[in-house]
Protein backbone atom coordinates (compact mmCIF):
# COMPACT_ATOMS: atom_id res chain seq x y z
CA UNK A 1 0.00 0.00 0.00
CA UNK A 2 1.44 3.44 -0.90
CA UNK A 3 2.50 5.57 2.06
CA UNK A 4 0.65 8.84 2.66
CA UNK A 5 1.96 12.05 4.18
CA UNK A 6 -0.29 14.78 5.54
CA UNK A 7 1.83 17.89 5.54
CA UNK A 8 1.51 20.88 7.83
CA UNK A 9 -1.94 20.37 9.39
CA UNK A 10 -3.09 21.17 12.93
CA UNK A 11 -3.03 17.74 14.49
CA UNK A 12 -5.61 17.35 17.24
CA UNK A 13 -5.56 14.03 19.11
CA UNK A 14 -7.32 14.56 22.45
CA UNK A 15 -6.63 10.97 23.56
CA UNK A 16 -2.94 11.87 23.74
CA UNK A 17 -3.20 15.58 24.40
CA UNK A 18 -1.73 16.50 21.05
CA UNK A 19 -2.63 19.85 19.52
CA UNK A 20 0.13 21.17 17.28
CA UNK A 21 1.05 21.86 13.70
CA UNK A 22 3.05 18.92 12.31
CA UNK A 23 3.32 16.33 9.55
CA UNK A 24 1.74 12.90 9.88
CA UNK A 25 2.96 9.85 8.00
CA UNK A 26 0.84 6.75 7.32
CA UNK A 27 2.53 3.53 6.29
CA UNK A 28 0.80 0.19 5.65
CA UNK A 29 -2.52 1.44 6.97
CA UNK A 30 -1.25 2.67 10.31
CA UNK A 31 0.02 5.95 11.72
CA UNK A 32 3.78 5.71 11.52
CA UNK A 33 5.00 9.03 12.80
CA UNK A 34 4.01 12.58 13.76
CA UNK A 35 6.78 15.14 13.50
CA UNK A 36 8.34 18.09 11.73
CA UNK A 37 9.47 18.03 8.10
CA UNK A 38 8.83 14.36 7.35
CA UNK A 39 9.57 13.42 3.73
CA UNK A 40 9.77 10.44 1.43
CA UNK A 41 6.12 9.35 1.15
CA UNK A 42 4.49 7.99 -2.01
CA UNK A 43 1.65 10.52 -1.78
CA UNK A 44 1.73 13.92 -0.11
CA UNK A 45 -1.32 15.98 0.81
CA UNK A 46 -0.80 19.61 1.73
CA UNK A 47 -3.18 20.14 4.67
CA UNK A 48 -1.84 23.48 5.93
CA UNK A 49 -4.64 25.47 7.58
CA UNK A 50 -6.73 22.32 8.10
CA UNK A 51 -7.35 20.19 11.17
CA UNK A 52 -6.07 16.60 11.15
CA UNK A 53 -8.13 14.59 13.64
CA UNK A 54 -8.63 10.92 14.42
CA UNK A 55 -11.41 9.55 12.21
CA UNK A 56 -14.76 10.34 13.79
CA UNK A 57 -16.64 7.54 15.52
CA UNK A 58 -20.44 7.57 15.47
CA UNK A 59 -21.65 5.12 18.09
CA UNK A 60 -25.32 5.45 17.15
CA UNK A 61 -26.56 5.05 13.58
CA UNK A 62 -29.43 3.22 11.92
CA UNK A 63 -28.36 1.69 8.60
CA UNK A 64 -31.68 -0.11 7.95
CA UNK A 65 -30.12 -3.20 6.39
CA UNK A 66 -31.54 -5.81 6.48
CA UNK A 67 -35.18 -4.97 5.90
CA UNK A 68 -35.53 -1.33 4.87
CA UNK A 69 -32.99 -0.98 2.10
CA UNK A 70 -35.10 1.68 0.41
CA UNK A 71 -34.25 4.02 3.32
CA UNK A 72 -30.55 3.16 3.65
CA UNK A 73 -28.16 0.30 3.10
CA UNK A 74 -24.93 -0.43 4.87
CA UNK A 75 -23.18 0.75 1.68
CA UNK A 76 -25.11 4.03 1.34
CA UNK A 77 -24.93 4.68 5.10
CA UNK A 78 -21.20 4.12 5.19
CA UNK A 79 -20.78 6.41 2.17
CA UNK A 80 -22.71 9.06 4.13
CA UNK A 81 -20.43 8.37 7.10
CA UNK A 82 -17.31 8.98 4.98
CA UNK A 83 -18.81 12.19 3.59
CA UNK A 84 -19.39 13.36 7.16
CA UNK A 85 -15.89 12.42 8.35
CA UNK A 86 -16.95 9.28 10.24
CA UNK A 87 -14.52 6.42 9.72
CA UNK A 88 -16.30 4.11 12.18
CA UNK A 89 -19.99 3.68 12.89
CA UNK A 90 -21.91 1.40 15.23
CA UNK A 91 -25.18 0.21 13.73
CA UNK A 92 -28.25 -0.17 15.92
CA UNK A 93 -30.04 -3.53 15.75
CA UNK A 94 -33.57 -2.26 15.03
CA UNK A 95 -33.52 -3.75 11.56
CA UNK A 96 -35.93 -6.30 10.11
CA UNK A 97 -35.09 -8.87 11.33
CA UNK A 98 -33.37 -7.42 14.38
CA UNK A 99 -29.69 -8.12 14.99
CA UNK A 100 -30.28 -10.66 17.76
CA UNK A 101 -28.21 -13.62 16.51
CA UNK A 102 -24.58 -14.28 15.75
CA UNK A 103 -25.34 -14.62 12.03
CA UNK A 104 -27.12 -11.26 11.96
CA UNK A 105 -24.14 -9.51 13.59
CA UNK A 106 -21.76 -11.22 11.16
CA UNK A 107 -23.95 -10.07 8.26
CA UNK A 108 -23.58 -6.42 9.30
CA UNK A 109 -19.80 -6.75 9.49
CA UNK A 110 -19.68 -8.54 6.14
CA UNK A 111 -21.81 -5.93 4.39
CA UNK A 112 -19.62 -3.20 5.92
CA UNK A 113 -16.52 -4.88 4.53
CA UNK A 114 -18.17 -5.39 1.16
CA UNK A 115 -19.00 -1.68 1.01
CA UNK A 116 -15.33 -1.00 1.76
CA UNK A 117 -15.81 2.46 3.21
CA UNK A 118 -16.23 3.09 6.95
CA UNK A 119 -15.66 0.44 9.64
CA UNK A 120 -19.11 -0.84 10.54
CA UNK A 121 -19.64 -2.37 13.98
CA UNK A 122 -22.85 -4.16 14.91
CA UNK A 123 -24.71 -3.48 18.14
CA UNK A 124 -26.63 -6.55 19.27
CA UNK A 125 -30.17 -6.51 20.65
CA UNK A 126 -30.62 -6.94 24.41
CA UNK A 127 -33.77 -8.98 23.91
CA UNK A 128 -34.97 -11.36 21.20
CA UNK A 129 -36.62 -9.43 18.36
CA UNK A 130 -36.26 -6.38 20.66
CA UNK A 131 -39.56 -7.38 22.22
CA UNK A 132 -38.33 -6.99 25.79
CA UNK A 133 -39.52 -10.47 26.76
CA UNK A 134 -36.57 -12.83 26.47
CA UNK A 135 -32.85 -12.15 26.56
CA UNK A 136 -31.07 -12.34 23.20
CA UNK A 137 -28.18 -14.77 22.82
CA UNK A 138 -25.66 -12.27 24.07
CA UNK A 139 -22.65 -14.60 24.05
CA UNK A 140 -23.33 -15.57 20.45
CA UNK A 141 -23.75 -11.91 19.51
CA UNK A 142 -20.36 -11.13 21.04
CA UNK A 143 -18.87 -13.99 19.02
CA UNK A 144 -20.49 -12.45 15.94
CA UNK A 145 -18.74 -9.14 16.66
CA UNK A 146 -21.32 -7.10 18.60
CA UNK A 147 -19.53 -4.24 20.36
CA UNK A 148 -22.48 -3.28 22.59
CA UNK A 149 -26.10 -4.16 23.31
CA UNK A 150 -29.24 -2.11 22.86
CA UNK A 151 -32.93 -2.40 22.04
CA UNK A 152 -32.75 1.18 20.75
CA UNK A 153 -35.84 2.60 19.20
CA UNK A 154 -37.59 0.91 22.08
CA UNK A 155 -36.73 0.95 25.77
CA UNK A 156 -36.24 -2.31 27.68
CA UNK A 157 -39.42 -1.65 29.61
CA UNK A 158 -39.17 -4.68 31.87
CA UNK A 159 -36.73 -3.85 34.71
CA UNK A 160 -35.86 -7.49 35.36
CA UNK A 161 -34.91 -7.94 31.71
CA UNK A 162 -32.70 -4.86 31.86
CA UNK A 163 -31.13 -6.09 35.10
CA UNK A 164 -30.19 -9.44 33.57
CA UNK A 165 -29.05 -7.71 30.39
CA UNK A 166 -26.65 -5.51 32.36
CA UNK A 167 -25.38 -8.52 34.26
CA UNK A 168 -24.74 -10.61 31.13
CA UNK A 169 -23.20 -7.72 29.21
CA UNK A 170 -20.84 -7.23 32.14
CA UNK A 171 -19.58 -10.81 31.76
CA UNK A 172 -18.59 -9.96 28.19
CA UNK A 173 -17.27 -6.53 29.17
CA UNK A 174 -19.81 -4.82 26.93
CA UNK A 175 -21.91 -1.74 27.54
CA UNK A 176 -25.71 -1.70 27.42
CA UNK A 177 -26.99 1.33 25.52
CA UNK A 178 -30.34 2.44 26.85
CA UNK A 179 -33.06 4.28 24.98
CA UNK A 180 -34.61 5.85 28.06
CA UNK A 181 -38.33 6.24 27.68
CA UNK A 182 -41.20 5.16 29.89
CA UNK A 183 -43.81 4.11 27.36
CA UNK A 184 -46.78 4.69 29.67
CA UNK A 185 -45.71 8.24 30.42
CA UNK A 186 -45.16 8.98 26.72
CA UNK A 187 -48.51 7.56 25.67
CA UNK A 188 -49.25 8.64 22.12
CA UNK A 189 -47.01 11.71 22.39
CA UNK A 190 -45.36 12.99 19.23
CA UNK A 191 -43.26 15.90 20.56
CA UNK A 192 -41.98 17.32 23.84
CA UNK A 193 -44.80 17.94 26.32
CA UNK A 194 -44.99 21.65 27.08
CA UNK A 195 -46.24 25.03 25.96
CA UNK A 196 -45.42 24.48 22.28
CA UNK A 197 -47.20 21.11 22.17
CA UNK A 198 -50.23 22.64 23.84
CA UNK A 199 -50.29 25.55 21.40
CA UNK A 200 -50.01 23.22 18.42
CA UNK A 201 -52.60 20.80 19.73
CA UNK A 202 -50.13 17.91 19.64
CA UNK A 203 -49.81 15.29 22.35
CA UNK A 204 -46.65 15.47 24.39
CA UNK A 205 -43.86 13.20 25.60
CA UNK A 206 -42.94 14.54 29.03
CA UNK A 207 -39.37 14.91 30.18
CA UNK A 208 -40.12 12.75 33.21
CA UNK A 209 -40.62 9.81 30.80
CA UNK A 210 -36.91 10.01 30.01
CA UNK A 211 -35.71 10.97 33.50
CA UNK A 212 -37.49 8.10 35.23
CA UNK A 213 -35.80 5.54 32.98
CA UNK A 214 -32.39 7.15 33.38
CA UNK A 215 -33.02 6.92 37.12
CA UNK A 216 -34.11 3.28 36.94
CA UNK A 217 -31.21 2.20 34.78
CA UNK A 218 -28.69 3.93 37.04
CA UNK A 219 -30.24 2.09 39.99
CA UNK A 220 -29.81 -1.17 38.07
CA UNK A 221 -26.15 -0.35 37.43
CA UNK A 222 -25.69 0.22 41.15
CA UNK A 223 -27.28 -3.19 41.79
CA UNK A 224 -25.37 -5.15 39.13
CA UNK A 225 -22.06 -3.33 38.65
CA UNK A 226 -22.83 -3.36 34.92
CA UNK A 227 -21.93 -0.74 32.36
CA UNK A 228 -24.63 1.58 31.04
CA UNK A 229 -24.63 4.14 28.27
CA UNK A 230 -27.55 6.52 27.87
CA UNK A 231 -28.42 7.13 24.22
CA UNK A 232 -29.48 10.57 22.99
CA UNK A 233 -29.71 12.24 26.41
CA UNK A 234 -32.09 15.16 26.00
CA UNK A 235 -33.31 16.44 29.37
CA UNK A 236 -31.80 18.65 32.08
CA UNK A 237 -32.94 16.11 34.67
CA UNK A 238 -31.22 13.28 32.82
CA UNK A 239 -27.93 15.18 32.65
CA UNK A 240 -28.07 15.80 36.42
CA UNK A 241 -28.73 12.11 37.09
CA UNK A 242 -25.83 10.95 34.91
CA UNK A 243 -23.49 13.50 36.49
CA UNK A 244 -24.45 12.37 39.99
CA UNK A 245 -24.06 8.68 39.06
CA UNK A 246 -20.57 9.33 37.70
CA UNK A 247 -19.68 11.16 40.95
CA UNK A 248 -20.73 8.02 42.82
CA UNK A 249 -18.27 6.06 40.69
CA UNK A 250 -20.93 4.14 38.73
CA UNK A 251 -20.06 3.04 35.22
CA UNK A 252 -22.49 5.29 33.39
CA UNK A 253 -21.77 7.24 30.21
CA UNK A 254 -23.94 9.27 27.84
CA UNK A 255 -24.15 10.72 24.35
CA UNK A 256 -25.89 13.77 22.90
CA UNK A 257 -27.02 14.33 19.32
CA UNK A 258 -26.30 17.44 17.25
CA UNK A 259 -30.05 18.09 16.87
CA UNK A 260 -30.66 18.04 20.62
CA UNK A 261 -27.99 20.68 21.19
CA UNK A 262 -28.90 22.87 18.22
CA UNK A 263 -32.72 22.92 18.22
CA UNK A 264 -35.62 23.31 20.63
CA UNK A 265 -39.28 22.26 20.40
CA UNK A 266 -39.96 25.73 18.90
CA UNK A 267 -38.75 24.19 15.61
CA UNK A 268 -41.90 22.05 15.49
CA UNK A 269 -44.17 25.07 15.03
CA UNK A 270 -44.40 24.53 11.25
CA UNK A 271 -45.50 20.89 11.78
CA UNK A 272 -42.55 19.73 9.67
CA UNK A 273 -41.91 15.98 10.26
CA UNK A 274 -38.19 16.59 9.77
CA UNK A 275 -38.27 17.90 13.34
CA UNK A 276 -39.90 14.76 14.69
CA UNK A 277 -37.62 12.35 16.47
CA UNK A 278 -37.47 10.29 19.63
CA UNK A 279 -36.51 11.62 22.13
CA UNK A 280 -38.13 14.82 20.92
CA UNK A 281 -36.59 18.27 20.70
CA UNK A 282 -36.84 19.75 24.18
CA UNK A 283 -36.78 23.25 25.70
CA UNK A 284 -34.01 25.85 25.86
CA UNK A 285 -33.35 24.83 29.49
CA UNK A 286 -32.70 21.26 28.41
CA UNK A 287 -30.51 22.33 25.51
CA UNK A 288 -28.40 24.45 27.91
CA UNK A 289 -28.08 21.50 30.33
CA UNK A 290 -27.05 19.07 27.58
CA UNK A 291 -24.49 21.60 26.34
CA UNK A 292 -23.15 21.91 29.92
CA UNK A 293 -22.93 18.13 30.09
CA UNK A 294 -20.88 18.04 26.91
CA UNK A 295 -18.64 20.81 28.20
CA UNK A 296 -17.86 19.25 31.59
CA UNK A 297 -17.49 15.73 30.13
CA UNK A 298 -20.59 14.21 31.76
CA UNK A 299 -21.56 13.49 28.15
CA UNK A 300 -18.45 12.02 26.53
CA UNK A 301 -19.83 11.36 23.06
CA UNK A 302 -21.60 13.17 20.28
CA UNK A 303 -23.62 10.62 18.28
CA UNK A 304 -25.94 11.37 15.39
CA UNK A 305 -28.78 8.84 15.83
CA UNK A 306 -28.77 8.91 12.01
CA UNK A 307 -32.29 7.59 11.33
CA UNK A 308 -33.14 7.55 7.62
CA UNK A 309 -36.75 7.41 6.52
CA UNK A 310 -38.09 7.31 2.97
CA UNK A 311 -39.54 10.56 1.62
CA UNK A 312 -43.04 9.10 1.27
CA UNK A 313 -43.00 8.13 4.95
CA UNK A 314 -41.98 11.59 6.14
CA UNK A 315 -44.05 13.60 3.66
CA UNK A 316 -47.25 13.39 5.64
CA UNK A 317 -48.85 15.07 8.61
CA UNK A 318 -46.67 15.41 11.71
CA UNK A 319 -48.66 12.97 13.82
CA UNK A 320 -48.43 10.17 11.25
CA UNK A 321 -44.73 10.52 10.38
CA UNK A 322 -42.15 8.14 11.87
CA UNK A 323 -39.65 9.40 14.44
CA UNK A 324 -36.10 10.10 13.26
CA UNK A 325 -33.75 12.39 11.36
CA UNK A 326 -30.52 11.78 9.47
CA UNK A 327 -27.28 13.27 10.78
CA UNK A 328 -24.07 11.72 9.47
CA UNK A 329 -23.42 14.41 6.87
CA UNK A 330 -24.25 17.40 9.06
CA UNK A 331 -22.76 16.52 12.46
CA UNK A 332 -19.42 18.26 12.06
CA UNK A 333 -20.75 21.59 10.73
CA UNK A 334 -23.56 21.68 13.30
CA UNK A 335 -21.12 20.96 16.12
CA UNK A 336 -18.69 23.62 14.90
CA UNK A 337 -21.36 26.23 14.21
CA UNK A 338 -23.48 25.66 17.31
CA UNK A 339 -20.94 24.53 19.89
CA UNK A 340 -17.43 25.63 18.87
CA UNK A 341 -18.23 29.01 17.34
CA UNK A 342 -20.61 29.78 20.21
CA UNK A 343 -17.85 28.85 22.67
CA UNK A 344 -19.68 25.98 24.32
CA UNK A 345 -16.81 23.61 23.46
CA UNK A 346 -13.25 24.22 22.38
CA UNK A 347 -12.30 22.64 19.07
CA UNK A 348 -10.25 20.07 21.01
CA UNK A 349 -13.25 19.16 23.19
CA UNK A 350 -15.47 18.85 20.11
CA UNK A 351 -12.95 16.49 18.48
CA UNK A 352 -12.71 14.49 21.72
CA UNK A 353 -16.50 13.98 21.83
CA UNK A 354 -16.43 12.80 18.18
CA UNK A 355 -13.46 10.45 18.57
CA UNK A 356 -11.85 9.28 21.82
CA UNK A 357 -15.08 9.59 23.83
CA UNK A 358 -17.23 7.18 21.79
CA UNK A 359 -14.28 4.85 21.03
CA UNK A 360 -13.62 4.40 24.74
CA UNK A 361 -17.26 3.74 25.53
CA UNK A 362 -17.45 1.04 22.86
CA UNK A 363 -14.01 -0.31 23.76
CA UNK A 364 -12.85 -0.23 20.13
CA UNK A 365 -9.24 0.56 19.18
CA UNK A 366 -10.13 3.78 17.34
CA UNK A 367 -10.27 7.50 18.06
CA UNK A 368 -6.54 8.23 18.26
CA UNK A 369 -3.60 9.10 16.00
CA UNK A 370 -1.00 7.49 18.24
CA UNK A 371 1.77 5.86 16.18
CA UNK A 372 0.78 2.24 15.59
CA UNK A 373 -2.95 3.04 15.51
CA UNK A 374 -5.02 2.37 12.38
CA UNK A 375 -4.63 5.35 10.08
CA UNK A 376 -8.29 6.40 10.31
CA UNK A 377 -8.11 10.16 9.89
CA UNK A 378 -10.51 13.04 9.28
CA UNK A 379 -9.13 16.23 7.78
CA UNK A 380 -11.46 19.20 8.01
CA UNK A 381 -11.58 22.92 7.51
CA UNK A 382 -13.21 24.44 10.61
CA UNK A 383 -13.76 27.81 8.90
CA UNK A 384 -15.15 26.78 5.52
CA UNK A 385 -18.67 28.22 5.14
CA UNK A 386 -21.40 26.43 3.19
CA UNK A 387 -25.14 25.92 3.00
CA UNK A 388 -26.59 22.51 3.87
CA UNK A 389 -28.33 21.02 0.83
CA UNK A 390 -29.77 17.54 1.48
CA UNK A 391 -30.11 16.86 -2.26
CA UNK A 392 -26.32 16.45 -2.28
CA UNK A 393 -26.20 13.83 0.49
CA UNK A 394 -24.78 10.34 0.00
CA UNK A 395 -27.47 8.96 2.30
CA UNK A 396 -30.50 7.53 0.51
CA UNK A 397 -32.78 9.61 2.72
CA UNK A 398 -33.37 13.35 2.99
CA UNK A 399 -35.05 13.75 6.40
CA UNK A 400 -32.65 16.42 7.59
CA UNK A 401 -33.65 19.16 10.04
CA UNK A 402 -30.81 21.46 8.97
CA UNK A 403 -31.69 22.04 5.29
CA UNK A 404 -30.75 25.55 4.24
CA UNK A 405 -28.60 26.23 7.31
CA UNK A 406 -25.54 28.38 6.75
CA UNK A 407 -22.78 26.55 8.58
CA UNK A 408 -19.05 26.43 9.04
CA UNK A 409 -16.87 23.34 9.11
CA UNK A 410 -16.34 21.03 6.20
CA UNK A 411 -14.75 17.61 5.80
CA UNK A 412 -11.93 17.73 3.24
CA UNK A 413 -10.44 14.22 3.42
CA UNK A 414 -11.60 11.03 5.11
CA UNK A 415 -8.93 8.37 5.37
CA UNK A 416 -9.59 4.78 6.46
CA UNK A 417 -6.64 2.46 7.20
CA UNK A 418 -4.35 4.83 5.33
CA UNK A 419 -6.55 4.91 2.22
CA UNK A 420 -8.23 8.09 0.98
CA UNK A 421 -11.98 7.63 0.75
CA UNK A 422 -12.65 11.23 -0.13
CA UNK A 423 -16.29 12.12 -0.50
Ligand code: DOR
Nearest residue numbers: 062153277278307323324
Ligand atom coordinates in the same frame (compact mmCIF):
# COMPACT_ATOMS: atom_id res chain seq x y z
O1 DOR B 1 -36.08 9.14 16.31
C1 DOR B 1 -35.70 7.99 16.39
N1 DOR B 1 -35.60 7.20 15.31
N2 DOR B 1 -35.39 7.50 17.59
C2 DOR B 1 -35.09 6.23 17.78
O2 DOR B 1 -34.81 5.87 18.90
C3 DOR B 1 -35.13 5.27 16.65
C4 DOR B 1 -34.94 5.96 15.37
C5 DOR B 1 -35.27 5.11 14.17
O3 DOR B 1 -34.85 3.96 14.12
O4 DOR B 1 -35.90 5.64 13.25
